Amino acid sequence: MMDVSGVGFPSKVPWKKMSAEELENQYCPSRWVVRLGAEEALRTYSQIGIEGLECNGAISAHRNLRLPATTRARATRKSLLHVPYGDGEGEKVDIYFPDESSEALPFFLFFHGGYWQSGSKDESAFMVHPLTAQGVAVVIVAYGIAPKGTLDHMVDQVTRSVAFVQKRYPSNKGIYLCGHSAGAHLAAMMLLADWTKHGVTPNLRGFFLVSGVFDLEPIVYTSQNVALQLTLEDAQRNSPQLKVAQAQPVDPTCRVLVVVGQFDSPEFHRQSWEFYQTLCQGEWKASFEELHDVDHFEIVENLTQKDNVLTQIILKTIFQ
Numbered sequence: 001m002m003d004v005s006g007v008g009f010p011s012k013v014p015w016k017k018m019s020a021e022e023l024e025n026q027y028c029p030s031r032w033v034v035r036l037g038a039e040e041a042l043r044t045y046s047q048i049g050i051e052g053l054e055c056n057g058a059i060s061a062h063r064n065l066r067l068p069a070t071t072r073a074r075a076t077r078k079s080l081l082h083v084p085y086g087d088g089e090g091e092k093v094d095i096y097f098p099d100e101s102s103e104a105l106p107f108f109l110f111f112h113g114g115y116w117q118s119g120s121k122d123e124s125a126f127m128v129h130p131l132t133a134q135g136v137a138v139v140i141v142a143y144g145i146a147p148k149g150t151l152d153h154m155v156d157q158v159t160r161s162v163a164f165v166q167k168r169y170p171s172n173k174g175i176y177l178c179g180h181s182a183g184a185h186l187a188a189m190m191l192l193a194d195w196t197k198h199g200v201t202p203n204l205r206g207f208f209l210v211s212g213v214f215d216l217e218p219i220v221y222t223s224q225n226v227a228l229q230l231t232l233e234d235a236q237r238n239s240p241q242l243k244v245a246q247a248q249p250v251d252p253t254c255r256v257l258v259v260v261g262q263f264d265s266p267e268f269h270r271q272s273w274e275f276y277q278t279l280c281q282g283e284w285k286a287s288f289e290e291l292h293d294v295d296h297f298e299i300v301e302n303l304t305q306k307d308n309v310l311t312q313i314i315l316k317t318i319f320q
């Protein structure tokens, strides 16, 4: 029997029934952090990731262990910094290499979060140390954030950054894309990319989509849209949730892991779960993980640690 009242059925789009205040809350990750206050959570996140002022090349190995991730990565790993992947302002990547010199390496690309309007590559080298130590090259990608950059342009930039890595390292042992929060959205858009106009098909072997947003429509009705200025059409065109079931994987063995933190908001949980379910309806080799005891920020901060669950999942996926 059909239930027209909807009673007893959780709405497919629960956010449409929320007050403006509740929607704002659901899409403000820092308000869901339990270990710290919202502002302190944001401060800690950038302190752990950022390029500190201590980088002077003369730091002892012991002190390096305590340095913020990007400072430590730049001080201790072989790297190419601010490499242009396009002619536009800010179209740059930082590439960090393992000790052994080879170009036949797996490449792990990271797209930072910050609601497409904050964050930078210079504070996002979280995972460089544990991954390069195991023989993975790590590429931290910069893209032109709002209000200067539009979402369509960011998607194009990220596409070109992936094509750039494939062209520069054609003998790579796989390209793995990882994004956090808004960066997970940008990484997910690469599931839909048309590579023919980029003259190269990247050797995509895996996606790690961490605490992402895949249906952008609710964002239109939050304060995040003041800087983004998304119309409903922009949001729909850039929502992998609406498109991925129809898209064909270039390589059907490419893995797509959707990950969310236990303390992410219910809307973030719904976004990840529904995206995973949609991937499963298509031909994608998808899996889903809810990571225990972490919030929206710790989930990435912990990638500085080699024995962290997500670091281990990433390494196992790359070296399986």
Ligand SMILES: Nc1ccccc1C(=O)C[C@H](N)C(=O)O
Pocket (backbone or CB within 6 Å): 027, 028, 029, 030, 031, 042, 045, 112, 113, 114, 115, 118, 119, 180, 181, 182
């Ligand atoms: N800085 C970030 C870095 C990564 C991911 C999200 C953010 C945010 O700032 C989200 C939002 N403004 C919040 O207060 O939760």
